[in-house]
Every structure is written in C-alpha cells, then in structure tokens.
Amino acid sequence: MTTSHTDAFPLSRRMRDVRGSAIRDLLTLTARPDVLSLAGGLPATEALPRDRIAAAAERALRRPAAVQYGETAGLADLREALAVHESGRLGRPVGAADVLVTSGSQQALDLLARAVVDPGDAVVVEDPVYVGALQVFQAAGADLHAVPLDADGMDLDALEALLRGGLRPRLVHTVSSFHNPRGVTLAPDRRARLAGLADRYGLLVVEDDPYGLLAFDGVPPRPVAAHGDRVVRLGSASKILAPALRVGWLTGPAPVVAAVERLRQCADLCGSTFTHAIAAELLADGPWLAAHLHRLRTEGAARAAAFGAAVDAAFGAAVVRSRPTGGMFCWLEVTDGTDTDVLLDRALAAGVAFVPGSAFSVGRPRTEAARCCFATLGGSALREAVSRLAAAWRAAATHGRPA
Amino acid sequence: MTTSHTDAFPLSRRMRDVRGSAIRDLLTLTARPDVLSLAGGLPATEALPRDRIAAAAERALRRPAAVQYGETAGLADLREALAVHESGRLGRPVGAADVLVTSGSQQALDLLARAVVDPGDAVVVEDPVYVGALQVFQAAGADLHAVPLDADGMDLDALEALLRGGLRPRLVHTVSSFHNPRGVTLAPDRRARLAGLADRYGLLVVEDDPYGLLAFDGVPPRPVAAHGDRVVRLGSASKILAPALRVGWLTGPAPVVAAVERLRQCADLCGSTFTHAIAAELLADGPWLAAHLHRLRTEGAARAAAFGAAVDAAFGAAVVRSRPTGGMFCWLEVTDGTDTDVLLDRALAAGVAFVPGSAFSVGRPRTEAARCCFATLGGSALREAVSRLAAAWRAAATHGRPA
Numbered sequence: 121m122t123t124s125h126t127d128a129f130p131l132s133r134r135m136r137d138v139r140g141s142a143i144r145d146l147l148t149l150t151a152r153p154d155v156l157s158l159a160g161g162l163p164a165t166e167a168l169p170r171d172r173i174a175a176a177a178e179r180a181l182r183r184p185a186a187v188q189y190g191e192t193a194g195l196a197d198l199r200e201a202l203a204v205h206e207s208g209r210l211g212r213p214v215g216a217a218d219v220l221v222t223s224g225s226q227q228a229l230d231l232l233a234r235a236v237v238d239p240g241d242a243v244v245v246e247d248p249v250y251v252g253a254l255q256v257f258q259a260a261g262a263d264l265h266a267v268p269l270d271a272d273g274m275d276l277d278a279l280e281a282l283l284r285g286g287l288r289p290r291l292v293h294t295v296s297s298f299h300n301p302r303g304v305t306l307a308p309d310r311r312a313r314l315a316g317l318a319d320r321y322g323l324l325v326v327e328d329d330p331y332g333l334l335a336f337d338g339v340p341p342r343p344v345a346a347h348g349d350r351v352v353r354l355g356s357a358s359k360i361l362a363p364a365l366r367v368g369w370l371t372g373p374a375p376v377v378a379a380v381e382r383l384r385q386c387a388d389l390c391g392s393t394f395t396h397a398i399a400a401e402l403l404a405d406g407p408w409l410a411a412h413l414h415r416l417r418t419e420g421a422a423r424a425a426a427f428g429a430a431v432d433a434a435f436g437a438a439v440v441r442s443r444p445t446g447g448m449f450c451w452l453e454v455t456d457g458t459d460t461d462v463l464l465d466r467a468l469a470a471g472v473a474f475v476p477g478s479a480f481s482v483g484r485p486r487t488e489a490a491r492c493c494f495a496t497l498g499g500s501a502l503r504e505a506v507s508r509l510a511a512a513w514r515a516a517a518t519h520g521r522p523a
Numbered sequence: 524m525t526t527s528h529t530d531a532f533p534l535s536r537r538m539r540d541v542r543g544s545a546i547r548d549l550l551t552l553t554a555r556p557d558v559l560s561l562a563g564g565l566p567a568t569e570a571l572p573r574d575r576i577a578a579a580a581e582r583a584l585r586r587p588a589a590v591q592y593g594e595t596a597g598l599a600d601l602r603e604a605l606a607v608h609e610s611g612r613l614g615r616p617v618g619a620a621d622v623l624v625t626s627g628s629q630q631a632l633d634l635l636a637r638a639v640v641d642p643g644d645a646v647v648v649e650d651p652v653y654v655g656a657l658q659v660f661q662a663a664g665a666d667l668h669a670v671p672l673d674a675d676g677m678d679l680d681a682l683e684a685l686l687r688g689g690l691r692p693r694l695v696h697t698v699s700s701f702h703n704p705r706g707v708t709l710a711p712d713r714r715a716r717l718a719g720l721a722d723r724y725g726l727l728v729v730e731d732d733p734y735g736l737l738a739f740d741g742v743p744p745r746p747v748a749a750h751g752d753r754v755v756r757l758g759s760a761s762k763i764l765a766p767a768l769r770v771g772w773l774t775g776p777a778p779v780v781a782a783v784e785r786l787r788q789c790a791d792l793c794g795s796t797f798t799h800a801i802a803a804e805l806l807a808d809g810p811w812l813a814a815h816l817h818r819l820r821t822e823g824a825a826r827a828a829a830f831g832a833a834v835d836a837a838f839g840a841a842v843v844r845s846r847p848t849g850g851m852f853c854w855l856e857v858t859d860g861t862d863t864d865v866l867l868d869r870a871l872a873a874g875v876a877f878v879p880g881s882a883f884s885v886g887r888p889r890t891e892a893a894r895c896c897f898a899t900l901g902g903s904a905l906r907e908a909v910s911r912l913a914a915a916w917r918a919a920a921t922h923g924r925p926a
Contacts, residue, residue: 129727129778130693132641140785148594165587174584181577184568187765191551223626223769227791234662238535255789259637290533324532362590364797366769375532382543386658387790388630394767395795 137258143251143475156505158492159473161300161448166498167419168362169412173398180397187394192385194221194369195396201403202369206353209332210346218371220381223391225330225356225368226252228380231387232326232352232370233260233291235379242289244282246274248451248480248489250300250328253293265289266483269299271442273306276313283321291326292318297341298331298447301480301491305341305445315348323350324376330356330368331447333413336421345371352376357399359448360413365395417446420495423502424450427494430503434510448495453477456517459487463516470515472508540661546654546878559908561895562876564703564851569901570822571765572815576801583800590797595788597624597772598799604806605772609756612735613749621774623784626794628733628759628771629655631783634790635729635755635773636663636694638782645692647685649677651854651883651892653703653731656696668692669886672702674845676709679716686724694729695721700744701734701850704883704894708744708848718751726753727779733759733771734850736816739824748774755779760802762851763816768798820849823898826905827853830897833906837913851898856880856891859920863893866919873918875911 146159180186193199199216206214222228229252237243239261245253247266257264265287267279274294282289294314296306306314318325325344332340332355345351352372357365370380384390403409424444431441431452442451454460460476467474477489497505549562583589596602602619609617625631632655640646642664648656650669660667668690670682677697685692697717699709709717721728728747735743735758748754755775760768773783787793806812827847834844834855845854855877857863863879870877880889900908 128725129776130639131778131782132637132639132644134641135638135782135785138782138785138789140788147592160592162592165591168587168590170584170587170590173590174581177580177584178577181573181580184571184573187571187573187576187767188568189550189563189565189761189766223791223794226789230790234535235538236533236535238537241535252789252792259786259789322531358592362797363592364590364795366791366795373532375534379534379538379541382538382541383662385543386541386629386655386662387633388626388769389655391626392767392769392795392798394765395798 134259134261137261139255139258143479146473146475154471155468155473156471156497156501156508157473158494158497158505159475160496161493162496163359163363163448164419164495164498167416169402172402172408173362176398176401179401180394185393186397190390190393190396192390193381194219194391195393195400198367198396198400198403201400202355205403206355206371209340209343214371218374218377220370220377220384221391221396222368222370222384223366223388224358224363225328225354227387228354228368228370229253229326229328230256231380231383232376233257233262235376235383236324237262237290242287244279244289244292245482246294246299247483248301248477248486249482250295251479253328254482264482268483269302269304271304273299273304273310274314276310276317280317283317288321289323291324293326293328294344295328296344297329298334298444298449300331300447300449301451301475303442303444303447303449303451306344308342311342311344312347314344315351318350319348325351327351327353329353330359333360334417334420334448335446336417336424337445338414338417349373357403360416361399361402365399366391367395367399420446420448423494423498426502427492427506430506434506435513448493450492450494452490452492453488454490454513455488458513458516460490461487463490463512466512466516467509470508470512472505472512474509537662537664540664542658542661546882549876549878557874558871558876559874559900559904559911560876561897561900561908562878563899564896565899566762566766566851567822567898567901570819572805575805575811576765579801579804582804583797588796589800593793593796593799595793596784597622597794598796598803601770601799601803601806604803605758608806609758609774612743612746617774621777621780623773623780623787624794624799625771625773625787626769626791627761627766628731628757630790631757631771631773632656632729632731633659634783634786635779636660636665638779638786639727640665640693645690647682647692647695648885649697649702650886651704651880651889652885653698654882656731657885667885671886672705672707674707676702676707676713677717679713679720683720686720691724692726694727696729696731697747698731699747700732701737701847701852703734703850703852704854704878706845706847706850706852706854709747711745714745714747715750717747718754721753722751728754730754730756732756733762736763737820737823737851738849739820739827740848741817741820752776760806763819764802764805768802769794770798770802823849823851826897826901829905830895830909833909837909838916851896853895853897855893855895857893857916858891861916861919862890864890866893866915869915869919870912873911873915875908875915877912
C-alpha cells in the first residue's frame with residue numbers, strides 16, 4: 121500500500137500563520153560586507169564588554185557545575201541578581217523565586233503567549249508593532265487588535281474605547297520604553313492609567329522592556345509594573361551585556377510565571393548554566409555595571425544625535441522622524457510619497473539597509489515609514505549610511521515614485 | 524466597571540495538557556547533598572571537558588562577533604562541523620544548509636512538534652516513553668499511540684499492525700540507540716524496516732539520538748536515517764561535550780527543517796554565538812574528540828558494569844534489568860510486587876534517588892519499574908547508591924508491600 125503522502129511533508133495549520141521575520145531575513149542579506157546596516161536591532165559590537173565577559177567566563181569555568189544542566193528557572197545567582205535589579209526598578213521587593221530566566225526576552229514572550237493565549241483569543245498590540253511580538257501572537261492564533269502609538273506611546277483613549285466596546289483581550293502588549301520600532305516612550309501618566317485599566321478590566325499587560333536601561337539621561341522610566349500587579353515584565357541582557365549570553369527574564373503574577381516555567385521544561389529544559397553565571401557576575405557588580413551603562417548611554421545618545429542631524433540635513437522636510445530619548449531606534453516617515461519597500465531595493469543597491477515600515481504593519485499600511493537602528497554603526501559609518509540612504513531616496517524620487 | 528476576572532489569571536487550554544516533568548521536579552529534591560542521585564540524566568560532571576571548553580571560550584572571545592546576535596539556523600562553523608559529523612553517521616553527504624542548530628535536542632523536538640502536529644493528530648511514541656517527548660506531544664495536543672519496546676527496541680510488528688489498521692500518525696518518535704529510559708537499542712534490521720514503513724505509509728520518523736556516540740564498543744549504531752529520507756534526526760552535544768553549551772541539532776527533509784527554523788525565529792531568535800563557537804571548535808578537532816569520546820565510553824562502560832553487578836548482587840532474582848551497551852540508563856523491573864512510587868519515598872529517606880516507571884508510562888502502568896542513570900556517579904558513590912536502594916527496597920518489602 122502506497123499512500124499519496126509519500127512525497128509530501130504536511131505541516132501544522134499553525135505554520136500558515138507563522139510569518140518569517142523580514143528583519144531576520146534581511147540580516148542574512150546585510151551580512152554582505154559592502155552593506156552598512158541600519159536594519160538589525162544590533163547593539164554596537166565594539167561596546168559589548170568582551171573582556172569583562174572573558175574574565176567572568178574564566179572564573180565561571182573553575183566550577184564544575186558551570187557546564188552541567190541547570191534548573192529550568194535559571195541559575196540561582198542570576199535570579200538573585202535580577203530580583204535585586206527588578207526590585208530597584210519597581211520600588212518594591214521582588215524575590216528571586218518571582219524571576220524566571222529565559223533565552224532572551226523573545227523566549228519569554230513566546231512561552232507567555234503559549235501559556236495564556238488560545239487560538240481565537242483577542243490580543244492587543246501596538247501599531248506599529250514589535251515584529252517578534254507579531255510573530256509570536258500570530259503563531260498562537262491570536263485575534264489581533266491594533267492600538268496606535270503617538271509621541272507619548274500607546275494611545276490609551278483608543279485602548280479604553282476597545283475595552284468599553286466589550287473587547288476582553290488576554291494580553292495587551294507594549295514596548296513601554298524607547299519603542300521598537302517607533303522610538304517613543306509611554307508617558308508617566310499613561311503608565312499609571314494602563315495599570316489601572318488592567319486592574320479594572322482584568323487584563324494582563326505585557327511590559328516588554330529590553331531598552332529601559334538605555335535611557336540617555338540615565339533615568340530608566342518607571343515601569344508600568346510599578347503601578348499595578350496585572351503586569352508581566354520582560355527584560356533582557358542582550359542590549360546591555362551581550363546577545364550571545366541569551367539571557368532574558370520574566371516577572372509577574374505567580375500563576376503566570378509558574379505556567380511559563382512548566383512550558384519551558386518541554387521547550388528546552390533549561391538555559392546555559394555557563395552564560396547565566398557570566399551574566400550573574402556582571403549584573404551583580406554594581407560599580408562596573410553603572411560605569412558600563414553610562415558608557416553605553418553616552419555613546420547611544422551621541423549616535424542618536426549624529427543620526428538625527430544627518431537625516432535632517434539630507435532629507436529636510438521630506439522626512440519626519442522620532443526624537444528618541446533612549447534605546448536604539450529612530451522611526452522615519454517620508455512625506456513625499458516614496459514607498460519604502462521600493463526604497464529598500466535601491467538602498468541595498470547603494471550599500472545601506474533599513475527595515476521598511478511594512479514589516480511592522482498590523483493595522484494600516486506603513487509604506488511611508490522606515491525603522492533605522494542608530495546604535496549599531498559609529499561615527500563616519502553612520503554618516504555614510506545616511507548619505508547612501510539619501511542617494512537611494514533621491515534616485516527613487518526620480519525613478520521609482522509610485523503611481 | 525469591575526469584572527470578575529480581576530483576581531484571576533486564566534491560562535490557555537494547552538496548559539491543562541502540559542505535565543510538569545517528574546524528573547525535573549525530582550532534580551530539585553535531589554540537589555540535597557545527602558542524596559546520591561541515579562535520577563537525573565546527567566553526564567558525569569567530572570568527565571565534561573571543562574579545560575578544553577575554557578581554552579575554546581578564550582579563543583572565541585577574541586572575535587567581537589562571538590558576543591553578538593547570530594543567525595537563527597546557528598553559527599556557520601558549527602553547522603559545518605555538524606554536517607561533517609552527520610555525513611559520517613549517515614554514509615551520505617549532508618550539507619551545512621541541512622543542519623539546524625537548536626537549544627539542546629529538546630528544543631528541536633518541541634519546535635518539530637509545533638511545526639507538524641495539530642491538536643488531535645496521531646503521534647506514535649514508545650512505551651515506556653522519553654519524558655521530554657511525552658511532554659512535547661501532550662502540549663501539542665497530540666492523540667498519542669504507544670508501541671511497546673522489547674530488548675531489540677521498538678516492536679515494529681505492533682507498529683505495522685497500527686498502520687495496517689488505518690492509523691496515520693504525523694510522527695513516529697523513537698530513541699533509537701541506548702533508549703531513555705529503557706536502555707535498549709533498535710536492532711539493525713528493524714532500523715531498515717522502520718525507514719521502509721515510513722516510505723510506505725508516508726510517515727515522518729523522529730530519530731531522537733543524543734546517546735549514539737556513547738556506544739561502549741566505539742561503534743555508534745547506523746542511524747534509521749541512513750535507510751531512508753522520511754526521518755528527522757535529532758542530535759545533542761549535551762551528553763558528549765557539555766549540557767551548558769545548549770547545543771542540539773536537527774537534520775531531515777528540507778521543508779521540515781525550514782519550518783522549524785521559521786518557528787525558531789519567534790521562539791527565541793537564535794542560539795548563543797559564543798557557545799556555538801566553542802562547540803564548533805571541539806567538534807571539529809577530530810583527534811581530541813576521538814580521545815575524549817574514548818574516555819567517555821570507557822568510563823561509561825565501567826560504570827554500567829559496576830552498577831549492574833551491584834544490582835545483581837543486592838537484588839538477585841527480585842530485579843530484572845536491561846543490559847545497556849551504551850548511553851546512560853539502566854531499566855530495572857522489580858519482580859516481587861514492590862511499587863516503585865512507594866519505593867521512591869523510602870529511597871529518598873535512605874539518601875538515594877531514581878525515577879519511578881510511572882514517569883514514563885504512556886500505555887500500561889509501570890509501577891514495577893525504575894530508571895537508573897549509571898553515568899552520573901562514579902566508583903564508591905555508585906555502589907553506595909545501590910546499597911541504599913537495596914536497603915530501601917528491603918524496608919519497603921517488609922512494610923510497604925501493596926495490597
């Protein structure tokens with residue numbers, strides 16, 4: 121008996137909803153040495169504390185247990201260091217038992233979606249949306265509802281209108297500080313109001329906060345979670361220590377944290393005891409961390425300013441841009457009708473990459489927009505990237521204007 | 524408006540099907556220094572090549588890219604080394620593009636289940652089953668069908684009877700070599716027959732093979748995947764290099780590998796470039812690897828023999844045990860009616876841990892069975908563990924015999 125399946129490899133229905141990441145695909149393209157990339161959300165490689173990591177790695181490996189399996193929730197020392205950090209951010213005690221270490225904050229987001237979202241459940245996301253959240257919620261089969269952002273972050277009047285209209289989302293996802301991709305930060309009064317809405321309507325807010333410590337003024341915004349208990353906070357060491365440690369974390373209501381931990385058992389058993397030990401040492405070294413973060417912020421602010429000035433000089437009124445006060449991203453909106461999907465092809469030919477707005481679109485199209493990461497490139501490379509982008513734009517304006 | 528949800532944190536329906544791992548939970552208990560553990564599937568900590576890892580770590584960190592984000596499919600050097608390894612195992616060329624690196628083989632299994640199994644789909648597992656597979660397929664909502672094992676591995680007559688009866692599983696999962704927990708190995712003729720059944724019925728076999736290189740005779744069994752194309756192979760560096768590298772891998776039909784890679788983008792973006800670089804160096808160093816594996820196998824064989832002899836001496840005819848020819852596990856069946864769930868409590872009190880058969884049960888109960896890992900403890904500790912187990916058994920036989 122030979123069935124008709126013999127040559128086919130059927131995939132799950134879920135796979136129809138799983139978009140590849142345009143950004144991750146673009147990263148492969150932009151690995152070309154002739155392309156200056158504003159596309160990836162990569163911290164500056166030269167700013168990552170390699171020497172400090174090497175010293176911590178050497179120390180960690182003196183202990184035999186550093187190469188063995190670890191607890192699913194993460195290395196105890198790391199959870200302790202993260203609990204101290206989160207306690208400081210929230211202004212109330214967070215215990216090590218309330219912290220779950222994950223493989224970057226992306227894993228926290230994916231496991232959280234699997235733990236609380238059933239296919240068809242409503243989930244609120246920001247528009248434009250963090251691509252990694254969009255992928256996760258699509259894979260979970262969520263019914264997505266978009267709430268727009270303005271210069272002060274998520275438009276809570278729009279959110280409250282949805283809630284008053286009867287929507288009961290399982291999750292409301294927000295990148296509260298230095299938004300990816302939009303570059304804006306949720307205003308203090310909105311943070312309190314969002315936590316209040318969560319209490320009032322029995323929602324769960326996901327405060328996705330990988331960039332909070334990259335506040336240019338050295339004062340990380342007070343988290344939404346400082347204002348209420350119905351908030352799951354996601355953090356990451358990728359933007360402040362190194363992506364290759366694969367250390368993110370999740371804190372929040374105990375039943376949710378426990379469910380995510382149970383899912384992690386079958387997702388990948390545990391993280392790396394070795395990289396957890398490195399992260400624990402660096403995060404617990406207060407004076408070193410403070411100085412390191414100061415350098416990151418200072419350099420980030422300088423790059424944001426240089427990028428902004430170069431864009432203003434090259435594009436003038438043809439581009440309206442966000443004014444980032446931290447983080448890694450600047451959002452450009454081209455006002456002359458240029459389609460940024462078309463522009464990307466020309467930009468790659470000119471040796472520069474960015475992410476077109478369409479990648480972050482969940483409500484209306486974003487063909488006028490572009491996300492640029494100002495953190496990756498320094499000095500002359502950053503200016504050259506803007507110069508190439510402007511040249512590509514001028515060429516597109518001449519030849520490629522959409523009808 | 525205050526809803527009744529205010530104090531509740533509803534979880535997804537999936538969470539009802541996600542069992543915690545009895546083994547992972549037990550690991551927390553057995554972290555007590557007074558407990559000698561035969562429970563975890565932990566390689567011998569002192570046999571993990573910490574010095575070699577430290578040297579590779581130091582070298583890896585000379586390159587700035589080692590701490591940056593990496594490609595979702597894994598570091599190119601590592602995929603190349605794994606492709607060479609898999610080519611050797613399969614006896615035909617496997618390209619680096621056909622290898623996807625995952626966070627241990629457990630992540631490969633989880634992502635594979637998400638990529639091909641819809642809720643309600645039939646999946647065939649072995650009985651007794653690898654706990655991590657059971658958790659993954661339960662979380663995927665699979666309709667599980669158990670096929671028994673005998674001394675030559677999966678009973679293919681039983682599998683074929685299911686297929687002839689009309690069952691069309693999405694996946695057939697097997698730990699083909701040195702089975703966890705059963706300690707048996709799929710016989711060569713059954714390997715060819717299983718691949719043939721996959722072709723004939725359009726199945727996809729998951730050959731879960733973390734232990735193949737731990738063959739005591741130095742000759743890893745020829746993989747099922749050497750006999751056909753409808754096989755996804757999972758491998759792991761955890762048992763041969765170190766669990767903390769979090770390096771596993773998956774090879775198989777291109778559409779399946781591509782789907783798993785797409786899912787990994789949203790699961791956790793990528794693995795650690797740093798630990799990938801370490802694993803790549805060690806796996807590519809042929810002479811060192813050969814000598815290291817020789818030491819692992821020699822020590823493993825000695826521990827298996829010591830464990831077996833101690834069990835035979837202490838239990839005599841009251842225990843029938845598997846005769847492992849590689850890997851890490853020995854399966855005990857107590858013939859005097861002792862309930863191993865009851866025995867575990869007494870064993871913990873006596874300072875020794877094992878995993879009761881009930882943890883691996885998918886068809887019939889396994890209350891007569893116990894999985895013991897002979898790899899973790901050495902010399903006198905291993906003998907002392909068996910001595911404590913025998914004392915607990917004698918106490919249970921006197922006081923705790925089930926009615």
